[in-house]
Structure formats: C-alpha cells, structure tokens
Amino acid sequence: MPRTSTKKNVKRYGKSKEEKSGARSKSKSFHKLRGMKDILFDEYKYWELVINKADKLAQVYGFKRIETPILESAGMYERSTGKETDIVSKEMYSFTDKNGEKVALRPEATPSLVRAYIEHGMFNLPQPVKMLWIGPLFRHEKPQSGRLRQHTQFDLEMFGEEGPVADAQLILVGYNFFRELQVNIQIQINSIGCKSCRGEFTGKLLAFYKERGKRSKLCDDCKKRLVKNPLRLLDCKEDKCAEIRAGAPQIVDSLCDDCRNHFVKVLEYLDELDVPYNLNPFLVRGLDYYNRTVFEFCPEEDESESGTRQSSLGGGGRYDGLVESMGGRPTPSCGFGIGIERVILKIKEKNIPLKKDTENYIFLAQLGEQAKRKAFALFEDLRRAGFNIRQAFTKDSLRAQLEEADRIGAKFSLILGQKEIIDGTILIRDMESGIQEIIDYKKIISVIEKKLANGEK
Ligand SMILES: [Zn+2]
Ligand SMILES: [Zn+2]
Structure with missing residues (x-):
C-alpha cells in the first residue's frame, strides 16, 4: 500500500561540517x-x-x-x-x-x-x-x-x-x-x-623494478616499499606507479x-x-x-x-x-x-528504497483532558495485549495526532473524545481509506484483532 507521507528527510538534522567548528571559537558548546x-x-x-x-x-x-x-x-x-x-x-x-x-x-x-x-x-x-x-x-x-x-x-x-x-x-x-x-x-x-612461492615472486618483482629508470619514476611511498614490502608496489594508487606496474610480472605465474x-x-x-x-x-x-x-x-x-x-x-x-x-x-x-x-x-x-515497515501500528489519539487520562490507561492495556501501539499524548490537536499516525504508517487510529467516554464507545479510523466506525469500548481488542486478521489476507 503506497503511502506518500514518508518523505525523504535524510538531511533534516543537517550534516555538520567539522570544519565549521573553528569559526565559532567563543562558543562554549562542544563538537x-x-x-x-x-x-x-x-x-x-x-x-x-x-x-x-x-x-x-x-x-x-x-x-x-x-x-x-x-x-x-x-x-x-x-x-x-x-x-x-x-x-x-x-x-x-x-x-x-x-x-x-x-x-x-x-x-x-x-x-x-x-x-x-x-x-x-x-x-x-x-x-x-x-x-x-x-x-x-x-x-x-x-x-x-x-x-x-x-x-x-x-x-x-x-x-x-x-x-x-x-x-x-x-x-x-x-x-x-x-x-x-x-x-x-x-x-x-x-x-x-x-611464504615459499611468494619469496620467489618478490625476487622477480624486485628485479623488474630495478631495471633502469623505473625506480626514479616511483612515488615516495613506493620507493620505501621497494625496501620494506615490495608486494605493495602492486596496489599503489598513484598513476605513475600504475603505469610502470602494467608490465610487472604477475604472481599467479609464480604460484x-x-x-x-x-x-x-x-x-x-x-x-x-x-x-x-x-x-x-x-x-x-x-x-x-x-x-x-x-x-x-x-x-x-x-x-x-x-x-x-x-x-x-x-x-x-x-x-x-x-x-x-x-x-x-x-x-x-x-x-x-x-x-x-x-x-x-x-x-x-542509489536511492534504494527501504522496505516499508510491515508492522501493524495502531495509533491511539485523544481529545480533551478526561480522554487523555483514560487513553493513558488504555494505551497500557493495548500494549500489554501485544499490539504495536503508538501515541502522541503531548499533542492536543486531533489533526496533529493523526498526522503523526500517518507519518509512522499506522494501519488504524483509535480516537477517544469526551462524547465517546460518555457513550462508552471509541472511534476506529482506517488510515488508508479514512473510514471511521464507532465501536463498543469493551470490544476494542476483539475488533482490532479481527481487522488486523482481515488485512493479512
Ligand atoms: Zn605456495
Ligand atoms: Zn606508488
């Protein structure tokens, strides 16, 4: 199910350049x-x-x-x-x-x-x-x-x-x-x-590099390698060394x-x-x-x-x-x-898309002081019942909460308001279709279970 809410926001927190830190010398913060x-x-x-x-x-x-x-x-x-x-x-x-x-x-x-x-x-x-x-x-x-x-x-x-x-x-x-x-x-x-066949090869390699005029063309590191570790002459990244190397003996021939x-x-x-x-x-x-x-x-x-x-x-x-x-x-x-x-x-x-979360998130939204208190307890009940339940209790606006539900890719949101508390009900909203139903508060668990099972067909 495609969801458009997961934007590419990799850079939101900024890529701080270490180099920048020097400019703010008076700053007391650490980097x-x-x-x-x-x-x-x-x-x-x-x-x-x-x-x-x-x-x-x-x-x-x-x-x-x-x-x-x-x-x-x-x-x-x-x-x-x-x-x-x-x-x-x-x-x-x-x-x-x-x-x-x-x-x-x-x-x-x-x-x-x-x-x-x-x-x-x-x-x-x-x-x-x-x-x-x-x-x-x-x-x-x-x-x-x-x-x-x-x-x-x-x-x-x-x-x-x-x-x-x-x-x-x-x-x-x-x-x-x-x-x-x-x-x-x-x-x-x-x-x-x-050890034994490499020794023989190293000898051939040294003989090759000691031929006239080659040594002076090598980079400084390679000049040292000639003495310390001749094999490493072969993987030097410098262009001039790679050029000379092209004609060097190959180790597979000496195995x-x-x-x-x-x-x-x-x-x-x-x-x-x-x-x-x-x-x-x-x-x-x-x-x-x-x-x-x-x-x-x-x-x-x-x-x-x-x-x-x-x-x-x-x-x-x-x-x-x-x-x-x-x-x-x-x-x-x-x-x-x-x-x-x-x-x-x-x-x-390569912008390889990450596999979408297949978790069945259920979001619990609340509206009003009394509902918030009741939702706190309901959240714990649903969590203990094993659901992947999420919330944004610090937000009061229902719109902001549903945006959060959308952002995490919740399947359903449960919405608890003043009216629902009086009626002993709760709203369940399908986040894909936007369709809402009123359900009996006591039947929350069985209703969610049924809906999740249906979605897995
Ligand atoms: Zn060998
Ligand atoms: Zn080199």
Whole structure:
C-alpha cells in the first residue's frame, strides 16, 4: 500500500561540517571530534537494515556472533597487523595507560578475534569455528581523505579450515549480502601464494623494478616499499606507479602447485555458485598476514564515474599463519571485513528504497483532558495485549495526532473524545481509506484483532 507521507528527510538534522567548528571559537558548546560521526534518527533505519541483513545472513551459514573489547594491547597489532603497515605505524590510536601499559583502540578486527580464539581454547571446539563480529574500529586517517576515524565493520572469520570451500563460502556470503541490499559490486580476487612461492615472486618483482629508470619514476611511498614490502608496489594508487606496474610480472605465474590448486578450486566453487568475479593480478591487500586467496568487494562503477577507482566496500583473505604467529596452534583460517558506513552511503546514493515497515501500528489519539487520562490507561492495556501501539499524548490537536499516525504508517487510529467516554464507545479510523466506525469500548481488542486478521489476507 503506497503511502506518500514518508518523505525523504535524510538531511533534516543537517550534516555538520567539522570544519565549521573553528569559526565559532567563543562558543562554549562542544563538537564531535574530527572524523567521528553521530548517527541520528533518520539514518538509524539504514543501520538496522544493514546490520540485520549481516546478522541474519551470517547465521544462516553457521557463523555465530561474538564481541571483543575495544581496547587491546598495542603490541598485539604490531605483531599481527604488522609494524610496518600504515595502520599500525601511522593510524593507530595508541597510548600508555595509567599502569604504563601500551594499549590501542582496535584498528582492525581480525587480531582480536584470533586472540579470542587462542585465549579461549577454541581449537577444542569442532572446527571450523565460524565467527560473526560487528563493531567499531579506529584509525587516525588523514583528514583530507574524507574517511571516518571511527568506522563500523561487519566481519566474518573462519578458523581451522584449510580447504578452498571456506574461501568460497566467505565470498558467497559477502556477495549475497550486497546483492540482497541491492548494492552492485564487483568481486576482485587474486592469490598471493604462500611464504615459499611468494619469496620467489618478490625476487622477480624486485628485479623488474630495478631495471633502469623505473625506480626514479616511483612515488615516495613506493620507493620505501621497494625496501620494506615490495608486494605493495602492486596496489599503489598513484598513476605513475600504475603505469610502470602494467608490465610487472604477475604472481599467479609464480604460484607453487599447492597454492595454484587451491586458487583454482576457489574459482571453481565460485563458478559453480554463479558468483561473478574479476581476476585482479595487482590485488595484494595491505596487511602482513595474508596468504593465498585475497579478495575485495568493489562498488560497480557507473559509466559516468568510470576512470575513478572507488575504494572498496570491504575485503579479506586467507591468513593461514596468523594464529600460530600469535601464539596458537597452526590453524589455517580466512575472513573478511565490510565497512558498514560505506555500504549505507551506497544505499543512499542509489536511492534504494527501504522496505516499508510491515508492522501493524495502531495509533491511539485523544481529545480533551478526561480522554487523555483514560487513553493513558488504555494505551497500557493495548500494549500489554501485544499490539504495536503508538501515541502522541503531548499533542492536543486531533489533526496533529493523526498526522503523526500517518507519518509512522499506522494501519488504524483509535480516537477517544469526551462524547465517546460518555457513550462508552471509541472511534476506529482506517488510515488508508479514512473510514471511521464507532465501536463498543469493551470490544476494542476483539475488533482490532479481527481487522488486523482481515488485512493479512
Ligand atoms: Zn605456495
Ligand atoms: Zn606508488
């Protein structure tokens, strides 16, 4: 049933520009920190939609939800995410607490989940252990990047499964998540091999970049990468680096037999499941712990914006050595993270309509002091009887109350006035047709039940 009252009012509460705050230096009010965001009423419905989708979908595939603390030991991220990564070396919110311990606001989810897996002896559980995790992450990103410094991620991790079926299942869940939210994505996928075959490839890559004249054309970051992390030369976003990269050797050509077989099987599963993907030989992901399969969910580019590579909505991969390197038993694992804020932005950009509330709201309106008092009690009776009852007791005008009923999409309104109280009746108004009936006050519940049942035909 179409209702016109739900207007697009996303912007009603205003998008405050952090930058504005400097101008009002005399003002005594406080402002949220740069890169932080409030989620107001109108936006919250998007959050509910996305988080419910993540939650329901993950549970169908056997992932169970867990939570971990926001604050962890900083050393944990240095060891797992990697000391040399931008995340740890530049972006991590870390500080020394009152006991002199170096702690950090978690910049990513996987290390905490690995820690929890080891600390709670989850290798004793039937494997694989499949975790669903949703929570905030903190990174002190450069202000000009327009990225949030606190953002929320939906994470799935699968511990103790070496087979390519695990990688394929993760990608499938991610694919279904976006598809069911009507966000068009492309899956980029690559294999970065294992320690042994990657070592060989890195040698070839270095030899390529050391050829005459190439090094001097690279950006400053890439010059450092040549020494610290050559693999990352492949995913530099700078145009000049991308140009040189086009002729670089491809890692898939250097995979050992085991890594190649694993990758081929992942792709076969995806073919079988009709999950489309693009092989991207330059996808490496910026973290130290990945091996073999890496993948990203990238927004499908509109023709109008082609040429500008949009940042991915999420990604992940396999990390077979991470549990062991963090002090656990050897446990092949894989996982992904999807940025909730970016997904919501996409849903809003594309104007994807939210599914209408299918709740059967009943609105209770009152007119006059005596009716208001009686309506208070009636409201509680109806709420306890299990109805989705709503009210606007602070409003006196009947018109304003019915507007509110319309705004929330109520099916029926009950209207109680002075005359109805004297007669022992109440009015029931069908909000769709506007037709009103007088009913016996004592029969309210049975009448509503009958009307709701009829509406569900
Ligand atoms: Zn290998
Ligand atoms: Zn570069």
